[in-house]
Amino acid sequence: DAKTTQPTSMDCAEGRAANLPCNHSTISGNEYVYWYRQIHSQGPQYIIHGLKNNETNEMASLIITEDRKSSTLILPHATLRDTAVYYCIVRANSNSGYALNFGKGTSLLVTP
C-alpha cells in the first residue's frame, strides 16, 4: 500500500472550515484514499473514501488532485466535537490483504 504523509497537528477555529492535507505520492491506479478519525477514548470512525473524483457526504468532502498524489479532507464548519486524530489511509485491492494501515494521523484541535 502507498505511504501517506500528514501534518502532525493542526488548529481550526470553531465554525470555520478545517482542511486536512495528505500526501500519497506513490499511490497506484487501483488504490483508494480513505479517511478515518478517532475521538479520544473511542475507536476510529469511517468518514469518507474516494478513488479519483471528489466526494462529499454528510460529514465531509474529499478533494483528490488530478494526479492523485495528494488529497484534502474538508470539514466545512468545524465544531468542538470534531477535535480528533484524523487518519488518511491508502490501500490497494484485496490481494494485498484486508488490513487498514493507519499512520500517526493529524491531531486536529478545534478551538472556541
Next chain:
Amino acid sequence: DAGVTQSPTHLIKTRGQHVTLRCSPISGHKSVSWYQQVLGQGPQFIFQYYEKEERGRGNFPDRFSARQFPNYSSELNVNALLLGDSALYLCASSIQPMRQGNYGYTFGSGTRLTVV
C-alpha cells in the same frame, strides 16, 4: 441497533499471564478484525476473520491468536503477556472484508489492557 461490542472495557494483567478479549460484531456483519493501538500511535492490524476463517494476519508474534465463532463473534487471545502488550485493543466489523469501494469498518470502543 447495537454497535460493535467489546468486553471487558478495561483489564489489568501480570506479566506472563494470558488474556482473552471478546468482540461481538454488528448484527449481520460476518467479518471481524483486531487492531492493537499503543499510546501515541495509530492502530496496528493483528487479524481478520471472515466466515470463521482467518483471512489476514499482521506482523505479530505467535503469542497472539484469535478465532471466530458460528455467531460471528470473536476472541483475541494473548499468551505470555509482556509489558509491551499494554495497549488499546480494537475490534472492527464489516459485512464482508472491506473490498475496494466498500464503506469502511465499524470499530468498537476497545479494551484497554494494562500489563504490570
